[in-house]
Amino acid sequence: MAVQNGQENVIEYLINHGADVEKATADGHTPLHLAASLGRLKATKFVLCHGANVGREDKDGFFKELSQGAKVNKGDKYRMTALHLAAQNGHLNVTTYLLIQGAEVNKGDNVGATALHRNAQNGRLDITEYLISQGAKVNEGDINDLKDIHLAIQLAIQHGHTSIIEKLVSEGADLNIQSTDGQTSLHKAIKLCNKSEEIIQGTDTLKDISDEYYKGELSPEKALVFYLLENGAKLDVKDKAGNLPIQYAKDEEIKQMILSR
Structure with missing residues (x-):
């Protein structure tokens, strides 16, 4: 509980009074595993400084751990x-520390997803920026080329993280890479416009598009389609079903947006 709450003073007291830093839960999680997974950087360092075995695994093989000599690139059973x-x-401090300790920024898991893919789902712009600054590849797919699931730009679109979409585009993300179903980022974005709930995060960029071209009445989902078109998304790419992006448009405003190009 002290590790979970990041209470370093309590951790120190317990260790000084004989607490076993290697004692594991039924799942095999030690205090070190818990501290790292929860982003408790100070607690992680403190436990390491007091004799935690940096090579210790839990039952799934998590965290080969965080300090000199640690196997920071070792994966769990899912790699x-x-x-x-x-x-x-969403733990920027731990992400930074791991990379300083030699973590491989483009290492894939068992489906080839990298840290950038995982964060594209989470939506932390600061982590995206840091990963890219450390060499993360914005157009990396997975080992089986299943880009439908594991292309960062499409993951960001599907989860509505516009700030990450904009960052990836600015770093050269290819909007016209096709997923296993043949769909591009534009296909995915247009399909979001058919949903009743709002998914896309509003940003200044999307607001400016709405204000300048649609008198402030364009939804973030539709403004994202406009944004992708402005940044090179192609209209003539067919998916494996033989459909162009426009064929997924149910909204007349989206259809006119495309036809006016």
Whole structure:
């Protein structure tokens, strides 16, 4: 509980009074596993400084751990490394520390997803920016080329993380890469416009598009389609069903947006 709450003073007291830093739960999680997975960087370092076995695994093989000599690139049974988990859970400080300790920024898990893919689902722009600054490849697919699931730009679109979409585009993300079903980012974005709930995060960029071209009345989902078109999304790419992006448009405003190009 002290590790979970990041209470370093309590952790120190317990260790000084004989607490076993290697004691594991029924799932095999030690205090070190818990500290790292929850982003408790100070607690992680403190436990390591007091004799935690950096090679210790839990039952799934998580976290081969975080300090000199540690196997930071070792994965669990799904080949997810500590970096995947830190990025997926939105822990910038742990992500930074892992990369300093030698974590491989483009290492894939068992489906080839990298830390960038995992964070594209999470939506933390600061982590996306840091991963890219450390060499993360924005157009990386997975080992089986299943880009339908594991292309960062499409993951960001599907989860509505516009700030990450804009960052990936600015870093050269290819909007016209096709997934296993033949669909591009434009196909995916247009299909979002057919849903009743709003998914896309509003940003200044999308608001400016709405204000300048549609008198402020364009939804973020529709503004994203406009944004993708402005940034090179192609209209003539057919998916494996033989459909162009426009054929997924049910909204007349989207159809006119495309036909006016």
